[in-house]
Amino acid sequence: MLDQQTQLCAELSSVRDFIRYGASEFNRAGLYFGHGTDNAWDEAVQLVCAAISLTGFDNPAILEARLTHSEKLAVLDYFVRRIEKRMPAAYITRHARFCGLDFYVDERVLVPRSPIAELIEQNFAPWLLDAPEYILDLCTGSGCIGIACAYQFPDAQVALSDISADALAVAERNVAEHDLSYRVKTVQSDLFAGLAGQCFDLIVSNPPYVDEEDLAAMPAEFQAEPEIGLGSGADGLAFTRRLLSEVPNYLNDGGLLVVEVGNSAAALVEAFPDLPFTWVEFERGGHGVFVLTREQLVAG
Incomplete structure (x- = not known):
């Protein structure tokens, strides 16, 4: 796993790279989407944004921003947890939206939906x-x-x-x-x-x-x-x-x-x-x- 992470950190650079990679991996893994998103791309966006402390892409140029090494590792860790443990993204990020409001969530409660x-x-x-x-x-x-x-x-x-x-x-x-x-x-x-x-x-x-x-x-x-x-x-x-x-x-x-x-x-x-x-x-x-x-x- 460490060798794979090292290789991915070398090959992937931008926010867009990691979103695209995550979406592809989620589709390959056959994940279920129904806890806030309904597709692999939006799920990857949610996890990437949370991992690097972004709230969204008000400026499209952010998609081309380069991640630091520690940010890359954080994103990959989120991806691994989502795929291997089949954990809803909200439990990974500890965050969900409902009625336009932000809520803390974890495994003690259902994901708001x-x-x-x-x-x-x-x-x-x-x-x-x-x-x-x-x-x-x-x-x-x-x-x-x-x-x-x-x-x-x-x-x-x-x-x-x-x-x-x-x-x-x-x-x-x-x-x-x-x-x-x-x-x-x-x-x-x-x-x-x-x-x-x-x-x-x-x-x-x-x-x-x-x-x-x-x-x-x-x-x-x-x-x-x-x-x-x-x-x-x-x-x-x-x-x-x-x-x-x-x-x-x-x-x-x-x-x-x-x-x-x-x-x-x-x-x-x-x-x-x-x-x-x-x-x-x-x-x-x-x-x-x-x-x-x-x-x-x-x-x-």
């Missing part, structure tokens, strides 16, 4: 009629959904809830880095167990929803993520069933529930034929997100 970001940017229109005062991000992980909601609704109090103490440590770091501790709080809770007596105008959740069959067939990159954030029983609905049975008690009148269930959407409709799920259509891609009002939940 929910299409719910599009709903947040649109103020959950047309379903949320008034700006919410109290918001709950259930199964918060990194805290990205709740923190993004805090930016979108600057007068709201936001609770970030998760069963995992490890995940909440990451969420708390992100709350502090966004300077939102005065109105965004974390709570360790199995569903609503730690939220007794509280009610919310908006509950948003990206819970575990992958069924056993899909979980076993997922690409290696997903195996690097915490299984507790992915798998949810034989049909992917173990958590969502509990959520739907308890959530009316934690929503204020006129409150809205937004939940991502991904590929388990069909199983959910079959399991709850009397609930009038509204399935969101996204301009930027994504599926399996439903909205329900408190009144619809109670009636169903």
Whole structure:
């Protein structure tokens, strides 16, 4: 490996060289892209920029800039980790973007990628009629959904809830880095167990929803993520069933529930034929997100 690195450091010089090399190696290795990028070139750009402390290419001339020897080694180390360990790039760089915001991430949480970001940017229109005062991000992980909601609704109090103490440590770091501790709080809770007596105008959740069959067939990159954030029983609905049975008690009148269930959407409709799920259509891609009002939940 050292001999190979020495040779590559001699042959590759510019930012463009390393991006091109990385993209080719990623394609040869058959990597899966789905944790922030969807192709080898963008993945290589992300890793090269992080390794040499660039935020982007505002000036195209940067592509021809020559790397120092230490920068070359840093880039190659990132490439090796991405290929040999099948580690999502966000875990290597310790950074992800969601709703145009920067978040710290590591192996304790899922990599942010929910299409719910599009709903947040649109103020959950047309379903949320008034700006919410109290918001709950259930199964918060990194805290990205709740923190993004805090930016979108600057007068709201936001609770970030998760069963995992490890995940909440990451969420708390992100709350502090966004300077939102005065109105965004974390709570360790199995569903609503730690939220007794509280009610919310908006509950948003990206819970575990992958069924056993899909979980076993997922690409290696997903195996690097915490299984507790992915798998949810034989049909992917173990958590969502509990959520739907308890959530009316934690929503204020006129409150809205937004939940991502991904590929388990069909199983959910079959399991709850009397609930009038509204399935969101996204301009930027994504599926399996439903909205329900408190009144619809109670009636169903």
